[in-house]
Amino acid sequence: MLDLRFIRANPDIVRKAIADKGEKAELDRLLELDEAARAIIVESDELKRQRNVESERIATLKKAGEDASEPIARMREVAASIKEYDEKLAAMRGEIETLALMIPNMPHESVPVGADEDENVPVREWGEPHALSDKPVPHWEIGEALGILNFKASAKIAGSNFPVFVGAGARLERALIQFMLDVHTNEHGYTEVSPPIVANRLAVQATGQLPKLESDMYHIEQDDLFLISTGEVPLTNLHREEIIPEGRLPICYTTYTPCFRREAGSYGRDTRGLVRVHQFDKVEMMKYVEPSTSYDEHEALTRNAETILQRLDLPYRLKMLCTGDLSFAAAKCYDIDIWSAGVGKWLEVSSCSNFEDFQARRAGIQYKPADGGKPRFVHTLNGSGVALARTVVAILENYQTPDGKIAIPEVLRPYMDGLSQIA
RNA sequence: GGUGGGGUGACGGAGUUGGUCGAUCGUGACGGUCUCGAAAACCGUUGUACCCUCUGGGUACCGUGGGUUCGAAUCCCACCCCCACCGCCA
Numbered sequence A: 001m002l003d004l005r006f007i008r009a010n011p012d013i014v015r016k017a018i019a020d021k022g023e024k025a026e027l028d029r030l031l032e033l034d035e036a037a038r039a040i041i042v043e044s045d046e047l048k049r050q051r052n053v054e055s056e057r058i059a060t061l062k063k064a065g066e067d068a069s070e071p072i073a074r075m076r077e078v079a080a081s082i083k084e085y086d087e088k089l090a091a092m093r094g095e096i097e098t099l100a101l102m103i104p105n106m107p108h109e110s111v112p113v114g115a116d117e118d119e120n121v122p123v124r125e126w127g128e129p130h131a132l133s134d135k136p137v138p139h140w141e142i143g144e145a146l147g148i149l150n151f152k153a154s155a156k157i158a159g160s161n162f163p164v165f166v167g168a169g170a171r172l173e174r175a176l177i178q179f180m181l182d183v184h185t186n187e188h189g190y191t192e193v194s195p196p197i198v199a200n201r202l203a204v205q206a207t208g209q210l211p212k213l214e215s216d217m218y219h220i221e222q223d224d225l226f227l228i229s230t231g232e233v234p235l236t237n238l239h240r241e242e243i244i245p246e247g248r249l250p251i252c253y254t255t256y257t258p259c260f261r262r263e264a265g266s267y268g269r270d271t272r273g274l275v276r277v278h279q280f281d282k283v284e285m286m287k288y289v290e291p292s293t294s295y296d297e298h299e300a301l302t303r304n305a306e307t308i309l310q311r312l313d314l315p316y317r318l319k320m321l322c323t324g325d326l327s328f329a330a331a332k333c334y335d336i337d338i339w340s341a342g343v344g345k346w347l348e349v350s351s352c353s354n355f356e357d358f359q360a361r362r363a364g365i366q367y368k369p370a371d372g373g374k375p376r377f378v379h380t381l382n383g384s385g386v387a388l389a390r391t392v393v394a395i396l397e398n399y400q401t402p403d404g405k406i407a408i409p410e411v412l413r414p415y416m417d418g419l420s421q422i423a
Numbered sequence B: 001g002g003u004g005g006g007g008u009g010a011c012g013g014a015g016u017u018g019g020u021c022g023a024u025c026g027u028g029a030c031g032g033u034c035u036c037g038a039a040a041a042c043c044g045u046u047g048u049a050c051c052c053u054c055u056g057g058g059u060a061c062c063g064u065g066g067g068u069u070c071g072a073a074u075c076c077c078a079c080c081c082c083c084a085c086c087g088c089c090a
Helices: A004-009 A011-020 A027-063 A069-101 A139-145 A153-157 A168-187 A201-207 A232-237 A291-311 A358-363 A388-398 A410-416
Strands: A121-126 A191-193 A198-200 A225-227 A242-245 A251-260 A279-289 A316-320 A332-340 A345-354 A365-368 A379-387
Touching: A004 A011, A004 A027, A004 A069, A011 A027, A027 A069, A121 A291, A139 A388, A168 A191, A168 A251, A168 A279, A168 A291, A168 A379, A168 A388, A168 A410, A198 A201, A198 A232, A201 A232, A201 A358, A232 A251, A232 A279, A232 A358, A232 A379, A279 A291, A279 A388, A291 A316, A291 A332, A291 A345, A291 A379, A332 A388, A345 A388, A358 A365, A358 A379, A379 A388
Parallel strands: A191 A251, A242 A365
Antiparallel strands: A121 A316, A198 A225, A251 A279, A279 A379, A316 A332, A332 A345, A345 A379
């Protein structure tokens, strides 16, 4: 959420940002309501002031044993007006809050203006597609042939597009998780967290998935809880409504969690195999930082994600998202895609974003400056480090051999009892 | 799920026969005295948000939301969370 005062003072800048991001928000209605609400505050504050003064007088009169029925009768009417104003104000504030939550974050000045993903800007590439096989077989074919992926069984358990990993496939999944967590904790300085994978409404609202993406989330009605769509949700809410001493910043967390996405409305698009699924594993990185450092930290976090892919020797490309492809809450974002030889497509496996203080304001995450100044909002950043299902796709398709086997990336072998290939 | 206890300012902890309570006190933090310096001691300062006709004035906030009242941290109702014990269970 943006600072309402900022919106009030810079409506045109905000309007442009909304347009650049391709979002819809009722900015004019918001500004109108904001002004009307402030007019009501003036009225009701004045009445409350009168009430306070008179109440004190009534107390004095009563103590002196004098008659106070006249001011009491008068204040009875004032109290009724106050109630009216307050009810009107509460309704307006509710609407203001709703509208303000629909205003997206401002893109950073370094972000190119563009309509959609076609206008994203390539930043760098790394690695070459492997040439282990001339004609790579799509991962769903080789995966089923080797008995490590079972796409039919999921229908019996939950429905389509919930992948089932079996045997060496499950082991590969577990090895990847452990490898990534080890690199981030041992080499990149992140603290590992194992959080709940459900979150309440307030928590999901803080990170920005709600209210906009409610239809994309699994919801447990009985307890009004949501299955998390990303580890970002628990990690960002770890310090909700807290004031952190500046000396503790930056705080860096990493976590492995399953991620759940309904993918409403995306049927028919990339739906084969593991490319677009309702549940996938992900190792997430997250930082709470002092604002002036956030763009440097953003670069570092992105490099942390790249390190994983380099160690796995998976070719990737990194691009900066243009305004139109930037998510609702982000100010700047790099996406990392890996090459799927079997599908013949680049697949997004990491999205590294700087949210500046957008999430922090929603979540009430502040820091106390070392110089003793007033608490300020931290900047939050996060990135996948990296998403598992699509990484498995890339491994199965990049590491397959001409005789239909899968070589295990070197760095994963220690996590798989030295296994060098899946046959 | 049941019973009991509790949620107050950065923290600890008062205050519940409604009326100078935004809230005693202690700790911490900040400034000062003292000191070569530090500690100790002593003195002082120290919540947040919002509004306005803004070197000032005002309003709100004692878990959350309602209610009673001229007036509520204090009374009533609902909900949430925490702690303890019981039940159930991995």
